[in-house]
Amino acid sequence: MDTTMSDSKTPIGITPRHASMLASHRPIWVNRNREPINALPLDVFQVIITIRWREDGERFAILASHVCRIWRMYILSMPLLWNRLEFVGTAPRWDVLEAKLGRSSNALLEITVGEQPFIKSSIPNLRRIMRIVVPHVARWKSLRFVNVPHKIWRILLDRLKSEAALRLERLEVVQDRKQFRLPHQRIPITSPRWDVRRVLFNLPRLRTFEWTNPAADLSVYPAFQNLVSLKVGAGSLDIAPLPLVRVIHQLLSQSPSLEILVMVHGPDNDEYTLPDEENVDSIAVPPCTHHHLRVLDIETTIRVRSAVIRTLVLPRSQRFSRTYSYGVVDIRCIDHIARINTTSQLQVISITGNADFGLEPEPADNHYVTCLPSALPDFGNLRILAFRAIDFMDGKWFPDLGSCCPQLKWWFIEACRGYTVASIQSMVETRLKTEGMNPVEVLRIDPPWDAAPECLPTLEQVSWFSEVLNFKRIDDSWLEGSVIHPDADDTY
Numbered sequence: 001m002d003t004t005m006s007d008s009k010t011p012i013g014i015t016p017r018h019a020s021m022l023a024s025h026r027p028i029w030v031n032r033n034r035e036p037i038n039a040l041p042l043d044v045f046q047v048i049i050t051i052r053w054r055e056d057g058e059r060f061a062i063l064a065s066h067v068c069r070i071w072r073m074y075i076l077s078m079p080l081l082w083n084r085l086e087f088v089g090t091a092p093r094w095d096v097l098e099a100k101l102g103r104s105s106n107a108l109l110e111i112t113v114g115e116q117p118f119i120k121s122s123i124p125n126l127r128r129i130m131r132i133v134v135p136h137v138a139r140w141k142s143l144r145f146v147n148v149p150h151k152i153w154r155i156l157l158d159r160l161k162s163e164a165a166l167r168l169e170r171l172e173v174v175q176d177r178k179q180f181r182l183p184h185q186r187i188p189i190t191s192p193r194w195d196v197r198r199v200l201f202n203l204p205r206l207r208t209f210e211w212t213n214p215a216a217d218l219s220v221y222p223a224f225q226n227l228v229s230l231k232v233g234a235g236s237l238d239i240a241p242l243p244l245v246r247v248i249h250q251l252l253s254q255s256p257s258l259e260i261l262v263m264v265h266g267p268d269n270d271e272y273t274l275p276d277e278e279n280v281d282s283i284a285v286p287p288c289t290h291h292h293l294r295v296l297d298i299e300t301t302i303r304v305r306s307a308v309i310r311t312l313v314l315p316r317s318q319r320f321s322r323t324y325s326y327g328v329v330d331i332r333c334i335d336h337i338a339r340i341n342t343t344s345q346l347q348v349i350s351i352t353g354n355a356d357f358g359l360e361p362e363p364a365d366n367h368y369v370t371c372l373p374s375a376l377p378d379f380g381n382l383r384i385l386a387f388r389a390i391d392f393m394d395g396k397w398f399p400d401l402g403s404c405c406p407q408l409k410w411w412f413i414e415a416c417r418g419y420t421v422a423s424i425q426s427m428v429e430t431r432l433k434t435e436g437m438n439p440v441e442v443l444r445i446d447p448p449w450d451a452a453p454e455c456l457p458t459l460e461q462v463s464w465f466s467e468v469l470n471f472k473r474i475d476d477s478w479l480e481g482s483v484i485h486p487d488a489d490d491t492y
Contacts, residue, residue: 049064049074049081050246057084061075075433079105080099080104083108083110084100085110085132086111086112089116089117090116090120094132098132104139107139108141108167109142111140113143114147114148118149134156137165138165138166140168142170142172143165143168144172163357166205169209170207170385171209171210206226207229209227210230210233211232212231212235212264225255225257227258227274230255231263232262233264237263239265241283241307242283244283248286252288252290255476256292259292259294260293260294260297261293262297263298263300264298266299280304281307290312290313293314293317295320296317296320297327301355302329303330309333309337310336318347320348327350328386329351331369332368334375337349337375338374348381349382350412352388352389352390366432369392372397373398375406376399380407387413387414388415390416391416392419394418395423400442402426402427402429408438410441412444413445413446413447415446415447417451419455420455421445421456422461425464428443432468439468441470442470445471
């Protein structure tokens with residue numbers, strides 16, 4: 001293999017002198033059937049190292065730099081491997097951080113600031129951080145604050161008013177919920193008088209914005225023309241359902257490129273408090289259409305989440321939560337979702353007949369079950385389907401999943417009535433024999449304690465299910481909040 005390199009093929013960050021040294025290097029041993037890695041062209045070697053670095057992070061770069069003199073010289077000359085600056089310890093390694101900054105050359109910087117440096121020596125540590133990062137504001141690619149006191153992140157972000165970070169793509173001001181923070185960790189991190197608009201107007205390339213600040217006022221946010229992901233945390237949305245709907249409509253109308261919207265509705269208290277549900281079922285506003293939103297994850301009650309969904313038209317929606325057990329919608333939503341999204345991209349849906357998360361179907365919602373057989377065939381991309389606390393009226397309104405939802409892989413039935421295990425077995429068997437239908441890979445059946453005998457699988461049925469798929473009678477993954485996975489696009 002020819003390892004000779006011209007200057008035109010020298011990778012970025014490698015000087016001609018380094019290139020000539022690497023090209024002239026010869027391994028001590030040679031295997032006829034396998035070339036040593038040091039004989040690879042530099043650009044190929046660089047690609048291999050970068051792939052592993054993306055998987056394992058800076059730890060791999062440090063480890064690889066100690067393999068041999070040639071590797072160390074080469075890896076220390078790759079700016080991208082040293083662009084992550086993390087100020088997270090009580091006593092940051094300033095010499096290491098400054099060395100990494102020097103090695104990063106002109107690479108875009110990914111900066112993380114935690115709360116630990118400011119517990120005892122806040123002002124001295126802040127000054128050192130600013131001396132390191134502020135002169136390079138033009139290279140900021142991402143800036144993340146985690147539980148940092150508001151005075152700290154205000155000072156750093158205020159610098160963006162005079163020195164715009166034109167390359168900043170990700171800004172995150174993250175605060176853990178109050179109930180998850182220990183008393184000694186509750187450094188004040190809110191500032192109701194600080195105007196976020198003064199900073200956000202100078203970030204033209206911002207694509208990911210997370211603002212879990214309980215004092216945030218969403219009504220003053222500017223229009224995010226290029227924003228792709230927006231996450232808003234607990235406390236900033238301690239409002240009634242109707243104002244919540246209006247805020248969501250405003251954000252969607254101002255952010256035409258938005259694909260992911262994650263929100264926590266309700267107060268930020270020591271204990272979880274349910275948000276207000278007053279007049280939630282009577283909300284009537286003109287529908288809001290958004291053509292790019294894929295994920296709408298609102299942490300709230302089932303009634304409020306369902307009321308919001310009924311006011312939206314989302315042709316590209318894929319799921320309503322990162323976990324199928326938390327993004328539950330009431331059965332009243334199904335006809336709306338199917339009717340307005342005839343080419344639905346929906347991948348995950350969890351449907352309940354009890355919006356109070358009880359285990360008994362609500363009689364007032366029984367008539368909505370009639371829409372299920374006609375609605376589910378529109379969900380041609382559905383991967384995960386869960387039924388919860390639904391009465392299927394002796395099987396009359398149980399959807400025929402043997403002939404629809406060809407991409408379905410996971411199927412959950414919890415606390416439901418009016419179905420038979422025999423009919424479920426028939427549908428699973430039909431999918432196994434039908435070309436173009438994905439076989440069901442995971443099936444969970446958890447009937448209520450007083451369920452009719454036909455809702456309980458017999459030993460023979462349990463044995464049959466166990467041979468063709470992953471089967472359990474009790475779905476413990478509901479309690480664990482299992483993350484959506486089967487072929488789901490882009491977890492977030």
